[in-house]
Amino acid sequence: MTIHIKAYLASAALIALTAITPAQAEVTLSFLIDNNPDTVAAAEALVEAYQKQAPDVTIEIEQRAGGGEGDNIIKTRLATGEMSDVFLYNSGSLLQALKPQQTLVDLSDVPAQAKVDQGFKSVVSADGKVYGVPFGTAMGGGIFYNRAIYQELGLSVPKTWAEFMANNEKIKAAGKxxxxxxxxxxxxxxxFVLADYYNLQAAVPNFAEDYTNNKAKYATTPAAMKGFEHLKEVHDAGxxxxxFGAASYDDGLRMVATGEAAHYPMLxxxxxALKQNYPENLADVGxxxxxxxxxxKNGLTVWMPPAIYIPAASQKIEEAKKFANFVxxxxxxxxxTDTNTVQxxxxxDGCPLPADVPPAVTDMLxxxxxQGLTAPALEFVSPIKGPALEQITVEIGSGIRGPAEAAALYDDDVRKQAKQLGLSNW
Structure with a gap:
């Protein structure tokens, strides 16, 4: 009887201990992304892989609109404390408008940061703290060219603007x-204006800071004028x-892919899009x-990808940081890189490129x-980008307005934008 009582008591104690010892807690994270198909595909692949490694974590993806509507969603939800546990948003100057020191979690101590490119870190940082991790690859702003035309005419990739224009004259003379x-x-x-920023900062290293602080202007900085002047030059040379006034972005891609044109300035x-629409011509585009x-001093202006951030108001910061570390x-x-076309x-560091990347990607490497051959585009290092630039550059490229007048007009557009942002010194 005594033995049975002892066994019963031991069994009861074990049941009680089991009852008060919780199983590993299950966590559900919310993840807000934009509705771009590539973004959705990458996010779904990341979530699927992470949930296999962390079976007690469920990540629910929520999509939002892009553009200005998406910006408003992000800002409103941060302001009201209703932001998802993890969210995807721009790096660079648009991030600074979110006041990251007040609204976001410092991700400087995420272990994977040790291998993140320093240039990227610089565009997701404030006051020495890193607030984001990259989602995707870098992009370059420059000039696509048709490799078959270059080979046919015996041309070399230009390292100076003069060499570029000399190539153009040979192409034009060949009837192309x-x-x-x-x-x-x-x-x-x-x-031609935005992709010239590497050259601008190489000539005037403090331009971004002075421009933001209302101490430098396009119209009064010769190196900043170059992009406007280049656009006029290529127009005037025929x-x-x-x-060109009616052609679309898709037309431009078709032209450079199929050899209808030798060059197309683009990101x-x-x-x-080239891979999707002109796969048989992809190897001809450099x-x-x-x-x-x-x-x-030939270098590349770089557009950085968006980043993953964690709002300070999240109740699941540690689990969210683990997911950010995985990303x-x-x-x-x-x-x-396996899910989407590499751009x-x-x-x-250590992330391999797929073996079949197109020549245009290889050309960027x-x-x-x-060190020193890339620079983030101006919009990543200054919060000011006048909204009228694309209309102004159309006018220059159409021969309607000259570079000096256009630059002065853009400076005024920038002034209005700076005032709307409430920047000091404006």
Whole structure:
């Protein structure tokens, strides 16, 4: 009887102990992303892989609109404390508008940060703290070129603007369109100005800071004027397709892919569209940085990908940081490059490029392998980008307005934007 009582008591104690010892807690994280199909595909692949590693974690993906509507959603939800546990948003100057020191979690101590590109960290930082991890690869702003035309005419990739224009004259003399322009989609007209920023900062290292503080202007900075002047020069030389005013972005991609045009100034995010719409021509499209005045200082203006952030109001910060660490790991990076078309080099050290990347991506790699040959685009280092730039560049590229007048007009547009942002010194 005594033995039975002892066994019963031991069994009861074990049951009681089991009852008060909780199983590993299950956690549900919310993850807000934009509704771009590539974003959705990458996010779903990351979540699926992470949930296999952390079976007690469920991540629910929520989609939002892009553009201005998406910006308003982000700002409103942060302001009201209703932001998802993890969210995807722009890096660079748009991040600063979120006041990260007040609204976001410091991710400097996430272990995977040790392998994140320093240039990327610089555009998701404030007051020495890093608030984001990269979601996707870097992109370049420069010039796509048709490799078959270059081979046919015996041309070399230009390292200076003078060499670029000399190539254009040879292409024009051969009866071909030298430079595709596509002003039906007005945003495409900005590339000769925006992609020239590496050359601008190489000539005037403090331009971004002085520009933001109302101490430097496009119209009074000769190096900043170059992009406007280049656009006028290529127009005046008769290098464009005849229908440049009506042609679309898709037309520009078709022209450079099929050899209807030798060049198309564009961001390398277009590689995805090229792969989808002109897969048989993808190997004929190369890429180079917009050349400046000095071949020894030939470098690339870089557009950084968006980042993963965690709101300070989240109740699940530690679990969210573990997911952010996975996204920015070599494994997470590889999942993204395997899921979507690679638009440029990964920003995670040790993350391999797929073996079948197109030549336009391979052409970007040398710029990233040498310190100092890349610079983030101005919009990543200054909060000011006047909204009228694309209309102004259409006018220059159409011969309607000259560079000096256009630069002064843009400076005024920038002034209005700075006042709307409430920046000091304006």
């Amino acid at each position: 369109v030298a430079v595709a322009q596509t002003y039906r989609d007005t945003w495409t007209s900005q590339l 290098l464009f397709n005849e229908d 390398t995010f277009a590689i995805g 890429f180079f940085a917009q050349p400046g005045d000095d071949a020894a 920015s790991s070599v494994e997470g990076c590889k999942i993204m 440029g080099p990964p920003l995670i 040398p710029y990233f392998k040498t």
